Amino acid sequence: xxxxxxxxxxxxxxxxxxxxxxxxxxxxxxxxxxxxxxxxxxxxxxxxxxxxxxxxxxxxxxxxxxxxxxxxxxxxxxxxxxxxxxxxxxxxxxxxxxxxxxxxxxxxxxxxxxxxxxxxxxxxxxxxxxxxxxxxxxxxxxxxxxxxxxxxxxxxxxxxxxxxxxxxxxxxxxxxxxxxxxxxxxxxxxxxxxxxxxxxxxxxxxxxxxxxxxxxxxxxxxxxxxxxxxxxxxxxxxxxxxxxxxxxxxxxxxxxxxxxxxxxxxxxxxxxxxxxxxxxxxxxxxxxxxxxxxxxxxxxxxxxxxxxxxxxxxxxxxxxxxxxxxxxxxxxxxxxxxxxxxxxxxxxxxxxxxxxxxxxxxxxxxxxxxxxxxxxxxxxxxxxxxxxxxxxxxxxxxxxxxxxxxxxxxxxxxxxxxxxxxxxxxxxxxxxxxxxxxxxxxxxxxxxxxxxxxxxxxxxxxxxxxxxxxxxxxxxxxxxxxxxxxx
Amino acid sequence: xxxxxxxxxxxxxxxxxxxxxxxxxxxxxxxxxxxxxxxxxxxxxxxxxxxxxxxxxxxxxxxxxxxxxxxxxxxxxxxxxxxxxxxxxxxxxxxxxxxxxxxxxxxxxxxxxxxxxxxxxxxxxxxxxxxxxxxxxxxxxxxxxxxxxxxxxxxxxxxxxxxxxxxxxxxxxxxxxxxxxxxxxxxxxxxxxxxxxxxxxxxxxxxxxxxxxxxxxxxxxxxxxxxxxxxxxxxxxxxxxxxxxxxxxxxxxxxxxxxxxxxxxxxxxxxxxxxxxxxxxxxxxxxxxxxxxxxxxxxxxxxxxxxxxxxxxxxxxxxxxxxxxxxxxxxxxxxxxxxxxxxxxxxxxxxxxxxxxxxxxxxxxxxxxxxxxxxxxxxxxxxxxxxxxxxxx
Numbered sequence: 045x046x047x048x049x050x051x052x053x054x055x056x057x058x059x060x061x062x063x064x065x066x067x068x069x070x071x072x073x074x075x076x077x078x079x080x081x082x083x084x085x086x087x088x089x090x091x092x093x094x095x096x097x098x099x100x101x102x103x104x105x106x107x108x109x110x111x112x113x114x115x116x117x118x119x120x121x122x123x124x125x126x127x128x129x130x131x132x133x134x135x136x137x138x139x140x141x142x143x144x145x146x147x148x149x150x151x152x153x154x155x156x157x158x159x160x161x162x163x164x165x166x167x168x169x170x171x172x173x174x175x176x177x178x179x180x181x182x183x184x185x186x187x188x189x190x191x192x193x194x195x196x197x198x199x200x201x202x203x204x205x206x207x208x209x210x211x212x213x214x215x216x217x218x219x220x221x222x223x224x225x226x227x228x229x230x231x232x233x234x235x236x237x238x239x240x241x242x243x244x245x246x247x248x249x250x251x252x253x254x255x256x257x258x259x260x261x262x263x264x265x266x267x268x269x270x271x272x273x274x275x276x277x278x279x280x281x282x283x284x285x286x287x288x289x290x291x292x293x294x295x296x297x298x299x300x301x302x303x304x305x306x307x308x309x310x311x312x313x314x315x316x317x318x319x320x321x322x323x324x325x326x327x328x329x330x331x332x333x334x335x336x337x338x339x340x341x342x343x344x345x346x347x348x349x350x351x352x353x354x355x356x357x358x359x360x361x362x363x364x365x366x367x368x369x370x371x372x373x374x375x376x377x378x379x380x381x382x383x384x385x386x387x388x389x390x391x392x393x394x395x396x397x398x399x400x401x402x403x404x405x406x407x408x409x410x411x412x413x414x415x416x417x418x419x420x421x422x423x424x425x426x427x428x429x430x431x432x433x434x435x436x437x438x439x440x441x442x443x444x445x446x447x448x449x450x451x452x453x454x455x456x457x458x459x460x461x462x463x464x465x466x467x468x469x470x471x472x473x474x475x476x477x478x479x480x481x482x483x484x485x486x487x488x489x490x491x492x493x494x495x496x497x498x499x500x501x502x503x504x505x506x507x508x509x510x511x512x513x514x515x516x517x518x519x520x521x522x523x524x525x526x527x528x529x530x531x
Numbered sequence: 532x533x534x535x536x537x538x539x540x541x542x543x544x545x546x547x548x549x550x551x552x553x554x555x556x557x558x559x560x561x562x563x564x565x566x567x568x569x570x571x572x573x574x575x576x577x578x579x580x581x582x583x584x585x586x587x588x589x590x591x592x593x594x595x596x597x598x599x600x601x602x603x604x605x606x607x608x609x610x611x612x613x614x615x616x617x618x619x620x621x622x623x624x625x626x627x628x629x630x631x632x633x634x635x636x637x638x639x640x641x642x643x644x645x646x647x648x649x650x651x652x653x654x655x656x657x658x659x660x661x662x663x664x665x666x667x668x669x670x671x672x673x674x675x676x677x678x679x680x681x682x683x684x685x686x687x688x689x690x691x692x693x694x695x696x697x698x699x700x701x702x703x704x705x706x707x708x709x710x711x712x713x714x715x716x717x718x719x720x721x722x723x724x725x726x727x728x729x730x731x732x733x734x735x736x737x738x739x740x741x742x743x744x745x746x747x748x749x750x751x752x753x754x755x756x757x758x759x760x761x762x763x764x765x766x767x768x769x770x771x772x773x774x775x776x777x778x779x780x781x782x783x784x785x786x787x788x789x790x791x792x793x794x795x796x797x798x799x800x801x802x803x804x805x806x807x808x809x810x811x812x813x814x815x816x817x818x819x820x821x822x823x824x825x826x827x828x829x830x831x832x833x834x835x836x837x838x839x840x841x842x843x844x845x846x847x848x849x850x851x852x853x854x855x856x857x858x859x860x861x862x863x864x865x866x867x868x869x870x871x872x873x874x875x876x877x878x879x880x881x882x883x884x885x886x887x888x889x890x891x892x893x894x895x896x897x898x899x900x901x902x903x904x905x906x907x908x909x910x911x912x913x914x915x916x917x918x919x920x921x922x923x924x
Contacts, residue, residue, distance in 0.1 A: 101609030105821070126815060126837045128830070139823060140830075144602040144621070164610055425826060 356400030383432035404514025560853035564787035568779035576794035625842035629788025637714030646689025653686035667882035694727035704744035723754020741804035769809035782810030
């Protein structure tokens, strides 16, 4: 042992000799390092400094808590600088957490699907390469959600402290114990026999306990709120049958961070924006006919895609609707970017179909498919769902006539699309109509502008053509494409 | 192994350390760098570079300190302890460290907002940098500047306006020439800023007046999220000075950067006017903390660079292969750097912020008006001088 210490000493001095002129290491640091080196050689136990704590990071400016979706590394697996440790769902998207150092993932403290982990909470421990990762010490105060009560008992790092026992029955109780003293003893997990009594007839005074507490620098014990399960020795509680929850009792639905964000934004919208509504019924026979024609040449486009396109056309004719609040001004947007509501398991999210006026209906259809797929797998990038100048919510597939939607701020209008219904046309023949309900911000859009927009929309829907949908001469274009393609 | 007797003797008398038995270390080694690319130059820097053991260990330590400091800064940002802007230098360490190795004390540096590493190299302690990032009193600008605005002697700072530091750098070069202090100025900018008009104005005046300036384009491949190829009509940034001689250097090789800087510095010092340097490098993190850095390039690309071209790992391998140092020695440096930065993080976190009484402190080195105007012209604030004044001569 002695030679090892000397070696460390000599190495450090040797280092000092060539670093002192570079002013990188001051003599004070040398002594500190020296002592820490000596410590390392004396103690066989690992130094706590070697353990690196990984905490829940803030991965978006507004993130306060996150959900761990997936751990990409296992306990004991080596991590290189830049590797992804885990995927975390923030309030906006699923983001990968990179690790900037190398080492071994020693312990995962928050398993997959731990939801709403506060920023700053310890989620994992790392150790250096080649170190013993199995015996890593979990720092005090770290939450271990899944560990059972008995595990916590055996893992108690404070081995020197007496175990919890609520006074009284243990040991020889010296005389009278007042309620204040009893409470203190319970609070700090002390036994009456440990206290040196200074009161008359060996009575323990409150001051005696407080002195001991301050001498030993004791901390109050943390009491589990949950009822003790394993440690109860009495038969009464153990034999009680576990009640089964009948199906009729209410169940708590966990509120995800996404759901919370949606709730906050909806509440803000509905309570601060003066919503006004206008309704129009339009015949969609033209659209259905064009859709069939496209189908006949093998191009599948949904009714919703057609609606996005015609709404885009109507918006470029009514720029007064294509607006959004920016601070305290209403800004008319340069392009028509439509947010389309997509239902996911976590709730509604609105990816944006950009530049709708410039795209044809087939391009729109492809973009919608791509965005919906990304939305369902939680892979949408922020720019793909933030921004947008108008929203469409379509519940037509459920067969409802009309409904009204809540505006998605800072946008100023949203169109709710109902289902198709048969009605009597002007010439007495049956037609299929769809109800469009426009919710608009009365403070940004006038009733007149809204009415004109709906008139434009009605015209666009009922007079949809290959030209207005950007698919003019599609068949011959497709044929040319086929001819140009090899084989 | 060393005997205890020798240790005791050395412990008493430091002057005897020179006769210390040197095991089997090489005292210096020579390496071959990637070929330099030249513009308007007949002859370039030597591709064969020699480095002594002590200097090699110093460069290694400096690069490790910057890397570790930036990692700490990134973590502090994710803890929301650092707010606002934060641009990390990880991956580009060899550029700053290599250049610093060829500078003399009279030389000055001015850079953009990726300034933490340079601030440290120019003499601010890691606590001074980290406390500044955290907005604490112990920061090199008393916590008032933050990530982009750190200064010290001969370091004219991080600058927040893209490209604006280059004309300023030409001005500092002019000052060196005017005062005849023997120093030169190094102005750094990125491949994004390289397309700014003001750079070409600065080139013009620097060449016209033959100012001792090295203009360095740190080309990390991406100007924010736009790759160099998508942003520049000519991505050979070392040729972009037209009439200014240029050198392309592998910015992941600290020794190549050191050699190129030495060469360029000598040209400037001889009065031959400005030189343009392009250091081809890479940044591991996103442009800033709000950029995850993986939407315009793949994670595989980043990992590939980390594994095959990392400036620290590759320099480490060179040192080990040439016997300049042992693996244990380098490990010891790593550990001590880590301890130093951990301590610096703790010290910075426990430091306090300045009070409101410093609201109008240090606006001017010498304040000629008695008071500073407040929100309106009617309310005024008293000006005080608290921090140390640098570069005032």
